[in-house]
Amino acid sequence: MPSSPAQFHQVDVFTRRAGAGNPLGVVLGAEHWSVGQMQAFAAWTNLVETTFVLKPDDARADYRLRIFTPTREIAFAGHPSIGSAHVALSSGFCRAKDGKLLQQCDAGLLPIEVTGAAPMPMLSIAAPPAHVVTGDAEALAQLQAILAPLPLGPIAPGLVAGGRRWWLAELAHEHDLRGWRPDHQAIAQLAARSETLGLCVFARSASADYELAVRAFPAGAGIVEDPASGAANALVAAYIAACEPNGPLARGYRVSQGREIGRDAHLHLRIDADAQVWVGGHCVSVISGTVLWPATARDTQ
Numbered sequence: 001m002p003s004s005p006a007q008f009h010q011v012d013v014f015t016r017r018a019g020a021g022n023p024l025g026v027v028l029g030a031e032h033w034s035v036g037q038m039q040a041f042a043a044w045t046n047l048v049e050t051t052f053v054l055k056p057d058d059a060r061a062d063y064r065l066r067i068f069t070p071t072r073e074i075a076f077a078g079h080p081s082i083g084s085a086h087v088a089l090s091s092g093f094c095r096a097k098d099g100k101l102l103q104q105c106d107a108g109l110l111p112i113e114v115t116g117a118a119p120m121p122m123l124s125i126a127a128p129p130a131h132v133v134t135g136d137a138e139a140l141a142q143l144q145a146i147l148a149p150l151p152l153g154p155i156a157p158g159l160v161a162g163g164r165r166w167w168l169a170e171l172a173h174e175h176d177l178r179g180w181r182p183d184h185q186a187i188a189q190l191a192a193r194s195e196t197l198g199l200c201v202f203a204r205s206a207s208a209d210y211e212l213a214v215r216a217f218p219a220g221a222g223i224v225e226d227p228a229s230g231a232a233n234a235l236v237a238a239y240i241a242a243c244e245p246n247g248p249l250a251r252g253y254r255v256s257q258g259r260e261i262g263r264d265a266h267l268h269l270r271i272d273a274d275a276q277v278w279v280g281g282h283c284v285s286v287i288s289g290t291v292l293w294p295a296t297a298r299d300t301q
Contacts, residue, residue, distance in 0.1 A: 078230015
């Protein structure tokens with residue numbers, strides 16, 4: 001038996017042009033779906049993440065968000081939060097109040113700023129607090145072996161956690177970052193050993209359009225390369241601000257990501273006076289329709 005019809009939207013996140021960002025599936029009206037139905041649907045869409053926008057449990061929030069990869073539910077991710085906020089607004093599920101939304105998710109209550117006009121406002125989410133993780137010398141040696149052929153930038157590689165866990169490394173030159181062909185098996189081994197998503201590398205740029213180029217390899221989630229990584233970029237911004245508090249990137253910058261895999265995503269990072277990292281960008285609606293998803297016998301008991 002199908003469950004009650006729900007709305008399904010597919011959006012492209014961190015771009016103004018369909019096909020250039022990171023795809024996301026968003027379901028509205030799935031209040032009566034079980035967790036099993038949500039997980040099965042996320043596996044069927046086979047997108048990196050599929051989200052479910054639900055009525056909030058907390059009266060302060062505008063909506064509650066559940067985020068699923070094809071294999072499991074996760075507490076927070078950047079591009080699903082931005083894309084879901086876009087759908088919540090464009091569908092009329094909720095309205096911004098004084099240019100703000102409040103998202104309830106397993107990472108807590110996270111504010112989202114809304115600037116600019118519909119249908120493509122800039123959406124920026126406050127990322128969870130970040131901290132440097134230390135103590136795994138063998139994993140760090142693994143990382144150094146992965147990066148060995150490349151000249152590194154001024155900030156030392158490190159493991160940073162905040163909503164997600166990523167190894168971060170600055171490369172000295174953008175052209176090295178753009179042309180790098182990493183050992184994906186070695187990154188997967190590093191991710192498994194350190195219980196992280198994988199490795200995110202970045203390099204400063206002299207481009208007029210962005211200040212940082214980024215590539216992310218979330219082998220821990222079974223993904224070779226991510227076209228646009230909100231949570232990873234938030235950790236990069238926090239790490240740069242902590243390492244270079246008076247540097248030119250300490251208050252924010254623009255990011256280019258995804259060109260190496262045929263995308264062209266643009267992210268905006270901002271660090272406010274309270275050291276809060278905001279990650280933002282635009283979204284494009286691509287697909288809108290109705291989903292009829294079956295309830296299993298277990299769901300209907």
